[in-house]
Amino acid sequence: MINLERVTKIYPGTSMPAVDNVDLEVPRGEICILIGSSGCGKTTLMRMMNRLIPITSGTIKIEGKSVMEMDLIELRRGIGYAIQQIGLFPHMTVAENITVVPKLLGWDKKRMDERVDELLTLVNLEPAVYRNRYPRELSGGQAQRIGVTRAMAADPPVMLMDEPFGAIDPINREVLQDEFLKIQAKLKKTIVFVTHDIHEAVKMGDRIALLDAGRLIQYGSPEDLLTRPKNQFVKDFVGADRALKRLDLLKVRDAMLKDPVRCRTDDSSEKILEHMLAHDLNFLLVTEPGNVFRGYVNIDMLRGHKGRIGDLVRPMTITVRPEQNLKDALSKMLTYDLGIVVAVNEEELLEGVLNSRTLVSVVGETYDESGGHWGKITTGGRVI
Amino acid sequence: METLTFIIKHGPETLKLAWQHAWVVAVAVGIAIFTGVPIGIWITFNRRAADIVLYIAGIIMTVPSIALFGIMIPILSVFGYGIGTVPAIVALVLYSQLPIIRNTYAAIKNVDPSIIDAGIGMGMTRGQVLRKVQVPMAMSVIFAGVRVAVVMSIGIGAIAAYIGAGGLGHYIFMGINQTHDAMINAGALCVALMAIITDYVFGIIENRLVSKGLRS
Numbered sequence: 001m002i003n004l005e006r007v008t009k010i011y012p013g014t015s016m017p018a019v020d021n022v023d024l025e026v027p028r029g030e031i032c033i034l035i036g037s038s039g040c041g042k043t044t045l046m047r048m049m050n051r052l053i054p055i056t057s058g059t060i061k062i063e064g065k066s067v068m069e070m071d072l073i074e075l076r077r078g079i080g081y082a083i084q085q086i087g088l089f090p091h092m093t094v095a096e097n098i099t100v101v102p103k104l105l106g107w108d109k110k111r112m113d114e115r116v117d118e119l120l121t122l123v124n125l126e127p128a129v130y131r132n133r134y135p136r137e138l139s140g141g142q143a144q145r146i147g148v149t150r151a152m153a154a155d156p157p158v159m160l161m162d163e164p165f166g167a168i169d170p171i172n173r174e175v176l177q178d179e180f181l182k183i184q185a186k187l188k189k190t191i192v193f194v195t196h197d198i199h200e201a202v203k204m205g206d207r208i209a210l211l212d213a214g215r216l217i218q219y220g221s222p223e224d225l226l227t228r229p230k231n232q233f234v235k236d237f238v239g240a241d242r243a244l245k246r247l248d249l250l251k252v253r254d255a256m257l258k259d260p261v262r263c264r265t266d267d268s269s270e271k272i273l274e275h276m277l278a279h280d281l282n283f284l285l286v287t288e289p290g291n292v293f294r295g296y297v298n299i300d301m302l303r304g305h306k307g308r309i310g311d312l313v314r315p316m317t318i319t320v321r322p323e324q325n326l327k328d329a330l331s332k333m334l335t336y337d338l339g340i341v342v343a344v345n346e347e348e349l350l351e352g353v354l355n356s357r358t359l360v361s362v363v364g365e366t367y368d369e370s371g372g373h374w375g376k377i378t379t380g381g382r383v384i
Numbered sequence: 385m386e387t388l389t390f391i392i393k394h395g396p397e398t399l400k401l402a403w404q405h406a407w408v409v410a411v412a413v414g415i416a417i418f419t420g421v422p423i424g425i426w427i428t429f430n431r432r433a434a435d436i437v438l439y440i441a442g443i444i445m446t447v448p449s450i451a452l453f454g455i456m457i458p459i460l461s462v463f464g465y466g467i468g469t470v471p472a473i474v475a476l477v478l479y480s481q482l483p484i485i486r487n488t489y490a491a492i493k494n495v496d497p498s499i500i501d502a503g504i505g506m507g508m509t510r511g512q513v514l515r516k517v518q519v520p521m522a523m524s525v526i527f528a529g530v531r532v533a534v535v536m537s538i539g540i541g542a543i544a545a546y547i548g549a550g551g552l553g554h555y556i557f558m559g560i561n562q563t564h565d566a567m568i569n570a571g572a573l574c575v576a577l578m579a580i581i582t583d584y585v586f587g588i589i590e591n592r593l594v595s596k597g598l599r600s
Binding site for chain 1: 501517523594598
């Protein structure tokens with residue numbers, strides 16, 4: 001846990017504080033994003049936490065201990081540190097770079113070798129291939145991964161990251177962010193993460209601290225900042241498209257209709273047709289008896305057919321997972337021109353249905369049960 | 385052809401002079417490395433000292449070599465070393481300072497600040513940053529300075545024969561006095577060969593010393 005109390009930084013020779021009376025608490029195991037435009041003091045604030053910049057007044061405590069009372073070198077070795085320009089040492093191999101801090105801490109060779117392999121595997125780089133490479137032989141994304149890996153090498157409980165994915169193209173950045181979130185879900189580090197990119201903040205942060213001119217303007221969950229901006233400044237900062245940003249934040253699970261109406265492959269076609277006519281349905285999802293999703297049937301296919309639904313069912317190749325974010329789901333729906341998309345889990349079991357109308361209303365927070373054009377596929381379980 | 389015949393005919397004599405020459409240069413550059421590199425590193429911490437040291441080293445460089453040898457004579461006579469190898473070595477050490485100090489200073493200064501920041505942020509002491517990061521990264525440029533100093537010293541070392549330090553310059557001066565063309569050419573050829581071979585050998589050593597990660 002990191003605790004900041006009335007932390008202030010005034011650079012010598014200036015009267016305006018760079019960081020002004022900031023109180024902040026980062027709970028253990030969470031990612032706290034420091035965000036703001038350049039010159040807002042976010043980097044200064046972070047760099048005071050490992051005393052790369054001296055604190056003018058106030059206290060910073062890490063795990064209950066004031067950083068001012070700790071030995072400077074020990075403090076820094078105990079905190080993971082990753083920076084924007086990556087800062088890999090070009091004259092050292094990947095393995096040597098990763099083990100900089102373990103070496104300073106006096107680990108033995110065997111333990112360091114094991115740690116290198118473990119960490120490279122964690123970031124999906126084959127140890128045998130990459131261990132002895134030099135930074136210049138890595139792509140930008142790979143170097144960035146090693147930079148983050150190096151910060152984690154001695155397994156510090158706290159990590160400071162200054163725009164660690166800043167110098168990288170948007171596509172690779174997304175990949176690295178996802179990868180990092182997966183790792184964080186396992187390792188549960190307490191992380192202070194500086195960025196100026198609100199998308200990154202919303203995606204990565206458990207909490208976001210928005211700074212302006214050295215002052216903390218709003219501190220809360222991404223959801224808080226997007227839906228309850230404290231003032232006009234926050235509103236402007238998160239942007240007019242803040243509703244769209246919620247797409248990053250919300251999961252398919254949050255917006256899907258659970259337990260949609262469906263029939264089974266062993267149902268009789270005639271009965272289902274009768275039922276669909278009676279309830280004015282022209283489209284129905286199909287599962288196997290065990291709820292494994294198979295596809296759909298429509299009313300025209302059923303007319304005049306005698307037999308089982310299983311003989312007619314058409315597969316739906318485009319599906320989403322309940323834990324995917326809504327942005328990905330919406331992107332799929334737009335790409336394939338789908339009015340609805342079905343959510344299935346890893347075992348191919350039907351979990352729910354997402355339709356464009358409910359998606360829009362959930363994101364816009366004017367949730368509407370009727371669901372519009374595809375509204376007939378509502379909740380209610382099996383047809384018969 | 386005449387030159388080669390001369391060298392072969394005076395084989396032992398040539399070898400002796402070459403050895404003398406190499407020895408003076410080796411001692412001088414050795415001392416220059418052990419003084420110039422630390423001075424170069426030290427002045428990276430002190431802007432004012434850097435300006436002064438580089439200025440002085442620059443001035444020494446502009447003094448013509450024959451004049452510097454001349455200046456050495458009265459100064460070192462006080463200690464009884466007016467002529468011979470001692471003034472030659474002292475002069476070569478002074479000449480070698482500029483390329484070595486300047487390259488060391490520039491190379492250490494030019495290490496990307498974000499890399500130093502990473503080192504400090506990870507908990508390296510100032511000394512560790514210097515030893516483990518800055519010096520290894522600066523190594524190839526420092527070495528380039530040393531190579532310049534060596535090649536230059538071999539050339540200037542030829543003039544040291546004038547103040548009785550021996551070496552291959554002896555052939556050149558003797559040859560001029562005796563208008564013996566083959567002797568002059570022999571001296572010049574041997575000095576040039578020595579410079580080329582030494583530079584090549586230092587190139588190999590540099591390859592060993594500089595990390596593979598820094599080669600482009």
